[in-house]
Amino acid sequence: MLGTLRRFGVSNALRASAPRINSTRWASQLPKMHAPLASSVLTRSLHSSFPKFSAVAQESVETESPKQIQDFAELGEQNLVDSTIIKNITHPSRMNLKTMTEVQSMTLQEIVKGTDVLAQAKTGTGKTLAFLLPTLQNILNDPGVDVSKVGRYSRTAPSEIRALIISPTRELAEQIAVEAKKVAFGTGLIVQTAVGGTQKRAGLMKIQREGCHLLIGTPGRLKDIFSDPWTGVAAPKLNTLILDEADRLLDQGFAPDIKEIQGYLPDPTKIDRQTLMFSATVPREVMSLVRQTLKPGFQFVQTVREDEVPTHHRVPQKCVWMRGLENGMPALLEIAKNYESRRTNGEDLRPFKAIAYYNSTAETKAAADAFNNLRRSHNFGKSPMGELKMLEINSRLTQAERTRSAESFRRSPTGILFSSDVTARGMDFPDVTHVIQIGVPRDTETYIHRLGRTARAGKEGEGWLLIHDGEEGVYRSRLGRIPMQQDSLPAAKADMSQATATFETNDTVSQMKAAMAAVGMSQKIKSFMGQLGTLTGNFDSKRYAIQALNQQFVDGFGMASPPEINARLAQQMGLSRVPGVNIGSGSSRPVLDEDDMFTRGGALSSSGHRSPSRYGGRGGFSSRGGDRGGFSRDGDRGGFSRSDRGGFSRDRRGGSSYGDRRGDRGSSRPPRRNMAEFDF
Numbered sequence: 001m002l003g004t005l006r007r008f009g010v011s012n013a014l015r016a017s018a019p020r021i022n023s024t025r026w027a028s029q030l031p032k033m034h035a036p037l038a039s040s041v042l043t044r045s046l047h048s049s050f051p052k053f054s055a056v057a058q059e060s061v062e063t064e065s066p067k068q069i070q071d072f073a074e075l076g077e078q079n080l081v082d083s084t085i086i087k088n089i090t091h092p093s094r095m096n097l098k099t100m101t102e103v104q105s106m107t108l109q110e111i112v113k114g115t116d117v118l119a120q121a122k123t124g125t126g127k128t129l130a131f132l133l134p135t136l137q138n139i140l141n142d143p144g145v146d147v148s149k150v151g152r153y154s155r156t157a158p159s160e161i162r163a164l165i166i167s168p169t170r171e172l173a174e175q176i177a178v179e180a181k182k183v184a185f186g187t188g189l190i191v192q193t194a195v196g197g198t199q200k201r202a203g204l205m206k207i208q209r210e211g212c213h214l215l216i217g218t219p220g221r222l223k224d225i226f227s228d229p230w231t232g233v234a235a236p237k238l239n240t241l242i243l244d245e246a247d248r249l250l251d252q253g254f255a256p257d258i259k260e261i262q263g264y265l266p267d268p269t270k271i272d273r274q275t276l277m278f279s280a281t282v283p284r285e286v287m288s289l290v291r292q293t294l295k296p297g298f299q300f301v302q303t304v305r306e307d308e309v310p311t312h313h314r315v316p317q318k319c320v321w322m323r324g325l326e327n328g329m330p331a332l333l334e335i336a337k338n339y340e341s342r343r344t345n346g347e348d349l350r351p352f353k354a355i356a357y358y359n360s361t362a363e364t365k366a367a368a369d370a371f372n373n374l375r376r377s378h379n380f381g382k383s384p385m386g387e388l389k390m391l392e393i394n395s396r397l398t399q400a401e402r403t404r405s406a407e408s409f410r411r412s413p414t415g416i417l418f419s420s421d422v423t424a425r426g427m428d429f430p431d432v433t434h435v436i437q438i439g440v441p442r443d444t445e446t447y448i449h450r451l452g453r454t455a456r457a458g459k460e461g462e463g464w465l466l467i468h469d470g471e472e473g474v475y476r477s478r479l480g481r482i483p484m485q486q487d488s489l490p491a492a493k494a495d496m497s498q499a500t501a502t503f504e505t506n507d508t509v510s511q512m513k514a515a516m517a518a519v520g521m522s523q524k525i526k527s528f529m530g531q532l533g534t535l536t537g538n539f540d541s542k543r544y545a546i547q548a549l550n551q552q553f554v555d556g557f558g559m560a561s562p563p564e565i566n567a568r569l570a571q572q573m574g575l576s577r578v579p580g581v582n583i584g585s586g587s588s589r590p591v592l593d594e595d596d597m598f599t600r601g602g603a604l605s606s607s608g609h610r611s612p613s614r615y616g617g618r619g620g621f622s623s624r625g626g627d628r629g630g631f632s633r634d635g636d637r638g639g640f641s642r643s644d645r646g647g648f649s650r651d652r653r654g655g656s657s658y659g660d661r662r663g664d665r666g667s668s669r670p671p672r673r674n675m676a677e678f679d680f
C-alpha cells in the first residue's frame with residue numbers, strides 16, 4: 001500500500017486496495033482517473049466499404065469514449081500513467097516522444113479500463129506503444145505485483161507473468177521487447193522473450209533467474225515452453241493476452257498454435273483475461289476467430305477511414321510492367337540510380353535505403369548475390385552507389401545471420417535489403433526510402449504490410465511494384481483496389497537477350513546482366529526452383545510461367561539452358577505436359593524425396609534432354625556468360641549438401657510446401673502460407 005502511495009498518489013492507492021472486479025481493470029473503479037467524456041469522440045463504427053476490410057463485428061459495442069488525451073505528459077499529470085514510464089517515453093535522452101498518435105490516444109483508456117480491443121491502424125503509426133504502454137501500466141496497477149526491488153536487482157518468480165504478447169516473427173518479437181524494456185525501464189517490471197532460433201535453455205534459465213512480468217514470444221517457442229511442465233515457466237496469473245499482427249496470427253497457418261497456447265493459460269472464467277489485437281489489416285476471413293477470441297462487447301478501434309485502403313496517401317505507389325522476369329534486377333537498379341542522381345543534382349533527399357521483396361526465399365539470395373557482384377565490380381564499386389550495403393534476410397538463414405542482417409540494415413544509412421516476407425510485418429527499420437516488390441505478393445495484406453516498411457512515423461517513402469504481364473489476373477484480383485500509378489522504366493522493357501553482359505560500362509542493363517551471370521550456379525538453380533512454385537500459382541497459365549522462367553534464366557542469368565525439373569516433381573506440380581518444361585531423366589541419380597528435389601531439383605541431373613522451347617536447350621549446366629566455375633557438386637557457393645535448405649523445402653512443421661501460393665488464383669479463400677517464413 002505504501003509503495004502504491006508513493007508510485008501513484010492517494011487515488012491510485014485507493015484503487016489498488018479496492019476489491020477486484022472480474023470484468024474490469026482497477027482504473028475503471030476510480031472516476032478521477034478518467035478524463036471527462038466528450039461526445040464527439042466515438043470509437044469507429046464497424047463497417048467498411050472496402051470489401052476486403054469490411055470487418056463487421058455487430059456484437060462489438062459502439063460507445064462514447066473518454067476525451068482523448070494527446071500528450072504523453074498529460075497522462076502523467078492526470079495520474080493515468082506512472083511517472084517513470086512517462087519519463088522514459090518523453091525524455092529527450094530516452095524515447096523523446098511528445099504527442100500520442102491517433103491509435104495510441106484512441107485505445108489507451110479502453111485498455112486501461114480492461115476492455116478487450118481490436119485495433120486497426122495504418123502501418124508505422126505506433127501500434128506497438130499503443131498496447132505496450134497501457135499493458136505495462138496495468139501490470140503496475142495490479143496489487144499482486146511486487147516491484148519494490150527496482151533497478152538492477154529486480155527479481156520475481158517465473159510464475160508472475162501477467163501479460164503475454166505473441167508475434168508472428170522472431171525479429172518482431174525481439175523488436176517489441178526492446179521497446180517494452182525502454183518503456184518499463186526503472187519501474188521494476190521484468191520483460192522477457194521466448195523466440196525460436198535462440199537457445200531455449202539459456203532463455204529459460206534467464207526467466208527462471210530473473211522472473212517475468214511481461215513475456216513476448218513467437219508461437220512455436222511459446223507452445224514449446226508452456227506445453228512442457230519441466231521448463232518451470234507457467235503463467236497461472238496471466239490476465240492479458242496480446243496478439244500483434246492479429247490477422248496473421250489468426251489465419252489458418254497460426255490459428256491452431258494460438259488456440260493451443262490459450263489452452264495453457266489460466267481458465268478465463270476463473271481469472272479474467274483481457275485480450276488485445278492489433279494490426280494494419282483486418283480481413284473479413286479472420287473475423288469469426290476474432291469474435292471467438294474477444295469478449296462480447298469488445299471495442300473495434302479503427303483509425304483507417306471506412307472507405308479507404310489502409311496504405312498511406314503520401315506514399316506514391318508505382319507499378320511497372322516488365323518485358324520479362326529477367327528485367328526485375330535491372331529495373332531495381334534503375335530505380336536506385338535515378339534516385340541517387342536526383343540526390344546528387346541537389347534534391348533534398350535521404351540516402352537510398354530500400355527493401356526489395358521477393359516471393360520466394362531463394363530469389364532473395366540470388367538477387368543479393370547479383371547485387372553484391374555488382375558492388376564488387378570496379379566501375380560500380382567506385383561510383384557513389386558503391387556505398388550501398390547489399391543485405392539479405394530470409395528464413396533459411398540461421399537466426400544469428402538473420403539478426404545480423406536486420407541489425408546491419410537498421411544501422412546502415414543506405415543499402416538494399418533483399419527480403420522474403422520475414423520482415424514484411426511490423427519491422428521498424430529507420431529511414432527506409434523505398435519498398436520495391438518484385439512479383440505480385442501472395443495477398444493484399446502482404447502488399448500493404450510490405451509497403452508499410454517505408455513512410456513510417458510520418459516520414460516520406462515510395463512504393464514500387466515490378467510485375468510481368470503473366471501476373472495480370474492476380475494483380476487485378478489482389479491489388480485492383482490499391483491506388484497505384486502505372487510507370488515505366490527503360491530497364492524494365494529492355495530485351496536482355498540482346499544486351500551484352502559487362503561490368504565495364506555504366507549501362508544499367510549490361511551491368512546487371514554481368515552481375516546476374518556471375519551468381520553461383522547452385523543459387524541460380526535454387527532460385528529457379530523457388531520461383532517454380534510461386535509463379536505457376538501467380539501466372540494465368542503454367543505454360544506462360546514456364547516460358548517466362550526459362551527466359552529469365554537464359555537471357556538474364558546467362559545459363560546455356562533452363563534448369564531441369566525432376567520428372568516426379570514435374571508430375572506432382574502438374575507440369576509434365578507443359579511445353580517448355582525441361583524435364584531431367586534423373587536416371588543417373590537416385591530418386592530424391594520432395595525436399596531434396598526442391599533443394600537440389602534438376603540440379604543434380606545432367607542428362608542431355610532437349611526441351612521443346614527455345615529455352616529448353618541442351619540440358620545440363622555448362623557454364624556460360626560468367627558462371628563462376630560452372631557446375632560442380634560442391635564447388636559452387638552454397639554447394640549441394642543435404643543440410644542445405646535453399647529453394648522450396650519441407651516446412652519446419654513436418655508438412656511440405658511447394659510455395660506460398662500453390663493453387664491460389666486470387667480467390668477469396670485464404671491462401672496457403674509458407675510457414676517457413678515465420679517462427680518455429
Ligand SMILES: Nc1ncnc2c1ncn2[C@@H]1O[C@H](COP(=O)(O)OP(=O)(O)OP(=O)(O)O)[C@@H](O)[C@H]1O
Pocket residue numbers: 097098099100101104121122123124125126127128129279280425426427428452453456457
Ligand atoms: N507517439 C509517437 N510519436 C512519434 N513517433 C512514434 C510515436 N509512437 C511510436 N512512434 C514511432 O513510430 C514508429 C512506428 O511505430 P510502430 O512500429 O509501433 O508502428 P506500427 O503501427 O506497429 O507499424 P506496423 O503496422 O508496421 O507494425 C516507431 O519508430 C516508433 O518509435
